[in-house]
Amino acid sequence: MSHLYEHLPALQVLVPLMAAPLCFLLRKEALVGAFTVAVSFVCLGISASLLGQVLDGHVIVYEFGGWPRPFGIEYRIDLLNAFVLLTVSALAAVVFVAGPGQARRAIPPGREYLFYSAALLCLTGLLGVTITGDVFNVFVFMEISSLSSYILISLGRERRALMAAYSYLIMGTIGATFLLIGIGLMYQMTGTLNMVDMAERLQHVNHTRTVLVALAFVVVGISTKLAVFPLHQWLPNAYSFAPPIVSAFLASTATKVAYYLLIRFCLGLFGLVFVFETVGIDTLLMPLSVLAMFVGSIAAIYQTDFKRLLAYSSIAQIGYMTLGLSLATEAGVAAGIVHLFNHALMKGALFLVAACVTWRVGGTKIGAMKGLGQRMPWTMAALVASGLAIIGVPGTVGFVSKWALVSAALEKDALGLAFLIMASSVLAVVYVWRLVEVAYFATPEGEIEKKDAPLRLLIPTWILAGASIWFGLFSSFPMRVSELAAAQIFRVGL
């Protein structure tokens, strides 16, 4: 087994990639479901082991086919992407336990294995984007994850899910094409696709207009996938019409991987000095992040649908992450990375709560959630726990990220920014309170039968809700890893 140990970087992507066609051969739903969960836990084990290997600051390089850089494709794992890999595979493992949930209704009976296959391919793509050290490979894996996520979104209960998936397809394709154009221009100037090689060569040509245009294409392309305000239009529909399980998976992984890419390209490839001092991308990114925080939160307040509310809240939370990057300091990026992890936990928990509510009530209209506090006590307790995390109450993960972000802002003497971060948290209080008020204080019409969601849904929900409290109380692990990752990318580069 020590032999396979060296191949963990390849196996990280290979295991879910090979498992997807195997689902076609297994076919029986119970079998495929158990197999998918097992595979996702193997992925989690691999990424935990990889993170353990890079904690001391060294970088794992895996050369495919034995071809060394810059000729072959290599996987390159440092602290930053090891942490993102762990986040993605952990969330996948927890969410896959819940199974297809409401997506089942859109699947012809006996063909559930197609759902699992698509979910595994989506996981493959997300892990691949994160782990690879080759910019063209990034694009290929991004397409794998996007194509499978369009399928997953289109499985929503309402027919509008098809339209939502289609508009995500259009926006996603534009985003991916922009990224590809940017990569093409970078390749034109450097003659290489390997990240390390490219970063080195870009230093000598970054005064050219081609590189400037490449940066513009790359940043806009990734921002579309990341749903940075005002490129967020696809997100509310996609997340609210997708089956809640799918939303839970995508909301806690897909945008996180896009955020990782933004850091990797801006700080690793183009370089801090070029992106933030020569071009001054922060003058654009910072106001947009602040706008996202407020527009997202204010829009969330006015939603009448629980999942749609969560989707708008995601746009605001992405604002916090990009704000961290736009500070262009080690502390700021560390705050962004830790929020990546924390937001994955709490938004995953909240969308799983939405899955429980859909199971019980048949929909996620906020009006229909009256009295759920009594009817589904465990689910609603998870809603309160993860809702408090979204607000940023001390003792939850939300507080950890906001504290880190505010400290980073203060370190830069940006008092106004620190104030804005706190002001936007007040807006989160409003929309979380709306949910709590309906669930606990509104009197329901008709029957008050106490019946909680099945354990298959409730356990994953509580793992994530519990984790968003646990890592709020004992925040040293995610915070420490984020700080080390930020330090590595600032001091060592790439």
Add this chain to the structure above:
Amino acid sequence: MSDTPIKMRVRETVILRVIGKGFVPFILLFALYVQFHGDYGPGGGFQAGVIFAAGLILHALIFGLDALREKIPPIVVEIGIALGALIYGGVGLVAMLNGGEFLDYGVLDHHEPAHGQHLGILLVELGVGITVTFVMVAIFYAFAGRSRQ
């Protein structure tokens, strides 16, 4: 059948049936040539897969969708799609188990790495060819089967 006169005419035209019948095996054979000669000349799994599927689709156009479905049931198509991908990945895995990196075909032959590379690319292209063939047939089934529902 009375509402589809054009289809009927295609199936009952003797010239089309006879020539088509004669063409299909040659198209399939040519696909195999493109497949296995791919490492020396132009070609490879993608092209071969498409040509092979084109032969099958021509058969369906002349003799009807059901005739092809009988010979290649949808379940075989699905398994074929998965099988090709598994062959591709499997070759990489075998390389890994033989002590090389993933997809390092050189280690497939212990005496002569070049032979290993040759064998590796041949098998990988075979996987590509199988998957492409069945994906094309699956797409054809999906579109051609639509009007019946």
